[in-house]
Amino acid sequence: MTETNERSVTVAGVDCGTNSIRLKISRVDEHGYTDVLPRVLRVVRLGQDVDKTHRFADEALERAYAAAREFAGLLEEHHVDGLRFVATSATRDAANREAFEDGIESILGVRPEVIPGTEEARLSFLGATSVLGPEQDGTMPAPPYLVVDLGGGSTELVLGGDGVDAPADEVTHAFSMNIGSVRMTERHLLSDPPTQEQIEEAVADIDAHIEEAFRTVPAERTGTIIGVSGTVTTMTALSMGLSEYNHAAVDGRRVSIDEITDVDTRFLLMSRADRRAYKTIHPGRIDVVGGGALVWSRVLAKVAERANAARGAGTITSYVASEHGLLDGIVLDYGRRLLAA
Known part of the structure; x- marks a missing residue:
């Protein structure tokens, strides 16, 4: 039997958008990735009225925190080498985004990365073309x-x-x-x-x-x-x-x-x-x-x-x-x- 020294890591990713928040856990190696926990999606409408008020509504924040607490439970069931939490459009536009970031960090132990649209575009392209x-x-x-x-x-x-x-x-x-x-x-x-x-x-x-x-x-x-x-x-x-x-x-x-x-x-x-x-x-x-x-x-x-x-x-x-x-x-x-x- 031929032994292999191929290295891999198990990582979790969270995509928090304007309408939904999603979790995925995957094993990544030089060939690509294999799902450990397929996508879990919750519609939280974090961006409720942000276009008008430029702030997160209290009820929208609580919906996002509830999903994050559910994700924390799932992450306890799987050993991961790291978690990356990415937040996009609504969070970029919200004046009270620091409160959201603090809340998520207290639940999941990582601070959300509020990425610019260009980085969101690059990652979307990578995900779509990789398969x-x-x-x-x-x-x-x-x-x-x-x-x-x-x-x-x-x-x-x-x-x-x-x-x-x-x-x-x-x-x-x-x-x-x-x-x-x-x-x-x-x-x-x-x-x-x-x-x-x-x-x-x-x-x-x-x-x-x-x-x-x-x-x-x-x-x-x-x-x-x-x-x-x-x-x-x-x-x-x-x-x-x-x-x-x-x-x-x-x-x-x-x-x-x-x-x-x-x-x-x-x-x-x-x-x-x-x-x-x-x-x-x-x-x-x-x-x-x-x-x-x-x-x-x-x-x-x-x-x-x-x-x-x-x-x-x-x-x-x-x-x-x-x-x-x-x-x-x-x-x-x-x-x-x-x-x-």
Whole structure:
């Protein structure tokens, strides 16, 4: 029997976003990572009203602390070499973020890292591309990859290399937009269901952010769009007609832009009561999934328009949904750094 001295570390990562908080424990080695405890997700709506008040609400903080206490219990069951807690859009915007950081540190023993949008983009790209594999016809998705991480408070556009002048898994351009499912719902889509005027105002807001992002990210170079986050995977599952959410079925699914736009529009115009009939939608996303769907539709339309104008009609007609993104990037990046140290 051949002995191996391959080194590995077991790390935990927490991704605390505007709408949800997620924990993952993985073993990382030179080949990648293997889950020890698959993703645990809790919808806490930490970003409740942050766009308006620029502060965390007391009840939102308590929801986040309750999830952190649950995570602490899970971490006691698994030996880990380190824990990295990453906080994103809502925490960047909150004036009382120090109170949140103090509370989390008292529960989990680590202080949250409030990362900038560019670092969030890099980690999302790392997570999404690290597990990218052949599609049903046996071919790999065409680079350059544009990873779209659509969160509750922000949306990151991250473009990688073409595989020739720059490695396909290397980030070349990135931009973080202050638009997301929670932010658009609280800012514009106030009626249930939203009015046409509210939708038009939201579209104008979203499109302005996308055009600003395109000044940094050359979206016309896109070979494959990879969509990550709860909004993208939820809308993908709905387009598939799943009666219940199925991670394995959604991961890697290719969906046409025309098809998902129709689904996005249907659920945007739907009342919250009607959305509750769909078990595919997590209960914590019922009220904001329409806002996320609208952001997703506009990003897809704008990227396709730009790529098809520059490289010919039919260049971009679909996207690939991924269950892997920021949280995967957190554990993989952190594990690699511990191994290197």
